[in-house]
Amino acid sequence: MHEAPFQIFVNAFLANNFVLAMFLGLCPFLGVSGRLDTAFPMGVATTFVMLVASVCAYGLNLLLGALHLEFLRLISYIVIIASAVQLVEMVMKKYSPSLFRALGIFLPLITTNCAVLGVALFQTARDYDFVQSLTFSLGAGAGFTLALVLMASVRQRLQLSNVVGLAEGTALSLMLAGILSLSFMGFAGLGG
Amino acid sequence: MTETTTNRWDEFMEGIWKQNPIFVMTLGMCPTLAVTVSAVNALSMGLATTFVLMASCALVSMMRNIVPKEVRIATYIVIIATFVTSVDYLIQAISLRLYDALGAFIQLIVVNCIILGRAEAHASKNPLLPAVTNALGMGVGFTIGLLSLGTVREILGSGTLFGVPLFGEHFQPWVIMVLPPGGFFVLGAWLLLFAWRARRAQRKLAEATHHA
Amino acid sequence: MSEQTMPAAQTPTVAMIRTLGLVAAICGLIIVGAYEGTYDAVTANKKLAIERSVYQVVPEAKSVVEYHALPGGDVVPAGDAKTPDGAIRFFAGYDADGKLVGVAAEAGAKGYADTVRIMFGYRPDCQCINGISVVSMRETPGVGDKIRSDKKFLANFDKLDVRLKDDMSALAHDVVTVKHGTKTDPWQIDAISGATITSRAVGRGIDAAAQALLPKLVPNLNKLASKS
16 A cells, blocks of 8 residues: 555544544543543553554564464464553553552553554554554554543533433443544545 | 252353443443444354353363463463464455455454453353353353344444345435444443333332332 | 462462463464464465456456566466565456456555455456456445446446556556546546545556556566467
8 A cells, every 4th residue: 555654644543533433442442531631641651552562563574474474463463562561561650650550450451452453453454564554553542542532521521511310421421432433524535 | 950050041141131241341342333334244243252252261261270370361362362363264264255344353352351351250260161151151242232233233324134125225224323423322322221221120129119 | 169279479480481381382283273274265265256356357258367567577477376575466367269358456545444455357459447346345335335336437447548658657647536527538537426535545546556567567468468
């Protein structure tokens, strides 16, 4: 595919937003987006893991291809992602322990975030080269963070309004997500 | 004997109603919304996930006494990834069309929180048969959830069910149903329905105890 | 059933390595078993899918031979080999007498949701594309997926002009998708009204594929003229 890096970024960020259009990264999206001050750092941490995963996946793919071991691709990707998450956890614990505690269980759960593995799998399927892969993962991470932040802002506002008791909780988040997703459809075609 | 039989059935049913992975535990959201564009896709995804769930839980249960607790999560992930890779090839061998329709979400089964959750919470602590029964129940519950979304979205969004056209030529499909927003809305609607039923049951119970 | 109580002490490294090794061995066996067991079926399926699209765009063909257009400019039969780096594969269709009737090649470009992959049929005698077949797409049902069924859109490809420049280095005119109802030249594709993005993807894919393949294919047509 001869897509320009900028196109790939804008695409993953807006038009084909990883969360709202491609349904990746929904568990943290519905779980962590309650508060703005945890949503944004979560997004940044996930973006970092995506970048590491993307670079490693690119290298791994070349290696496995050369050795004709393509069937080990999935296992090696997931192991790399688990290791990257461990790394992020250790760094965060050392440099920002309050944030580490605030994010709690959701930090190691980045390992099972479909968005991170999704980045690795999609870039392999679409045969992106190194620069394209980097911009793709950046765009995906930025899109994920954007969706998370948008959701958190709206939900924080809603805490102070009268919501029908029946709809509280996940049902409301899903309806919100649906409306967000609908509005993001307006970005279709952006970036060529 | 009756005790063990009841337990076996309970274990199976747990995953279908009380702890339904989609509607109660809100796990495995990603494939739930992504592949439920049609009933066939939903069913295939459910079957594939159930297979991986059962096989992984079986292996985890068989190895539960020798896996050191420090590396257990890594071990579970490798086991799950193994079976997902196998299912991936199996689906390619069965039908390329189906494989294309499900796309990357087959490989994404490996990060479906349901499987890792079950392995950690149940299979690692129980012998083979209960572990597999519970896994089967969870898988069936997941498949039922997927189907309930898939059928609604396919009927409203394409006017067909399992590929069979239901309405006449003049049916205007509600296309948004097979697009991402539709997925969110339909799942939200189902959750609202369940919440409403739970609320009604609670109210009836409260009335009954009042009158008593 | 009394469960063995695990000692509270740390598991010795040897035990960990031994278990991990065991797990790796078991999993390795399962994966390799699944891969080998399904290999034949998967390859057969893929071949079937390709052949189906080729016969759709080159209907007079009775047999198909896969070729690779190498970066150096040569064209060789593929045999069972995988496509080498930088080479483009295409499929030559022969009639019952072994004469070349058309060439099928793949094209792909990003559409609305994901990549739209098509197979197009090229006729050397008219230097045109005279048919496309959608191999895979994830476009919006009822909107983008009309590229499969919309008769007016498919009519674009009855005689899509892809002749080369005199020096055979590139297409004489780029294939381009134009707004619905504004087609004036035979190398343009009239988009489907309301499905511009998907229509444009088809145009971009064909243009890219034709620009890459045809300058290598046309000078070597004599090599393909009869089934080897």
